Amino acid sequence: MKLRPFSLLAYGFVASYSVMVALPIVWMFLSSLKTVRELFTTPFGLPVDPQWQNYAKAWSGGIGLYLWNSTTVTLTSVLFIVVVSTLAAYALARLRFPGRLAIYLLLIAGFAVPVHTVLVPLYRTLNWLSLLNTQVGLIAPYVAFGIPFSVLLLYAFFLEFPAEIEDAACIDGCNTFQTVGFIVIPLSLPAVVSVIIFQAVFLWNEFSLALIVIRDDWLRTIPLGLTKFQGQWATDWGVMLAALSLATLPLLLLFLLLQRQFIRSLAGFSK
Amino acid sequence: MPPSRLPFSRDQQQVRFFMMRSPASARHPTSRELLEWRDAYLLVAPALLFFLAFVIYPLLSTVYLSAFDYSLTGGSLRFVGAANFAELLEDEVFWRALRNNGTILVVSVIVQCGLGLIIAALLDRAIRRGQALFRTLNFIPVIMSSVAVGVLWQLVYDPSVGLANQIVKMLGFTPPKQGWLGDPDLVIYSILLVACWQYTGYVMTIVLAGLQSVPMELYEAAELDGANEVQKFFSITIPSINNVLIAVTLITMVGAFKVFDLIYILSRGGPANSSQVMGTYIYYNAFTVNRGGYASAMSVVLLVFALCLGLLQVRMSSRSREVA
16 A cells, blocks of 8 residues: 555554553553652653552452452343343344333333432432342342343344244244243344443443442442542552552453454444 | 443334234234233343333432432431422522533534544545554543543642643643642543543444445545545545434433543532532432432433433434444
């Protein structure tokens, strides 16, 4: 390809924008290994003597526990979301029953509801169920808010799913539930993976609900835990940046490994 | 987390599917149909129960509670009619919050969609080598939690030793006197910069995918006619991805009403409520000053905005298949 002036200009623009995007992140990782003093004297230099103990301090300061909490809450919620959404989406796409349209419209409407509009009653309900300050109290609304998106995505997938395969299963004597469990779910893996990634990223990063539901330190998820660091380690930037790096690394590594799937899922491409 | 796109695909098909009446709705159902109904309800039940209990019921409660003087810490539940809404009209902070959501909407649509479109077009038309690398890099902030992003940028914006001041000084300018987050006139834009930093890559990724489906022949034909890059951009690129552009604009608009994490972390709505948005002001009223009823009234207003935008999103995405 010949490099015309236009191309050069394009490279220059895109590259400088990308540097702006990368800069704070690179700075975060580099600075997490520096002493507080070094952080201010050479902000862009490589760490002279990598301060790995920043990571040790961040880990024992709670990040290890918060990572574990986020992992449990995220995985449990995603598991529930996938199971209940697949079943519902299958029924909506394949079976005829009264009330189907009403349920479908209700889900679409639910999709538009921002979580901040229901914080007050949700807190009230969870309090009434004695679920405040428990992981179940976090998982239940997470599942509920994950359902509209997941059902609509899987529903769109099932509509295109060839009916012949299910018919063949019916002839072999499967009932509806066996058909879903043994035929439909295994063959819908691409859509299911999309749902899993989308919900996992969303829940791993979720903050508002965690903020009102969780009170005890040992139950904090990662975003909630970071706010504690924001207060307690406000002067020791090295430790705080190590905490941020630890909070970011799991999803970042997964993203770099599974880029195509992540982008397809999060940017909502159907193919 | 980026506001999500509606996961529709074959929309025309979906619409037609629902236009068909259930065959049994007019007459008495056969036993085979009854079995199908039973299976269907069993399959839908778990999802529907979760959804009704933790989305729909709270939603209705919000509307109900908006007519009460109500405190979450217990005690009072006193009917006040429309008094909460009347108070909203008088509440300067509420209007400030609404205006801030408006500012966020306008600026993020212009910056995120504008910049996202330009970068995507450049990547598509002028950059072959390194395209994937640029795309990956710009997508990284999208998967970061906005809390982590907020805490990181708080350090970047630190008035004494932050990265932002160092860079501004290096370029020979003077950093803002009251700090990036301490100046009531500046704070919302400082936070907007962070939001744009985080999500422009998201818009870019979606637009780029749209651009890559524009047939090369169109550009080649225009080249034969002697069109330059700018002419091609306006006469081919933009019209071909019209639907994608509408979709990302709507996504960005929806996102503008969902802003919470960044503001909560970076400024708590301050200084002096100057960066308050609907989300943070609802939270403040409900959980800091214990005015659950008042917060619910505000939630109803936010809900109206959200549902209108949602409706627009559904209409737009069912009008065109490409959007999905």
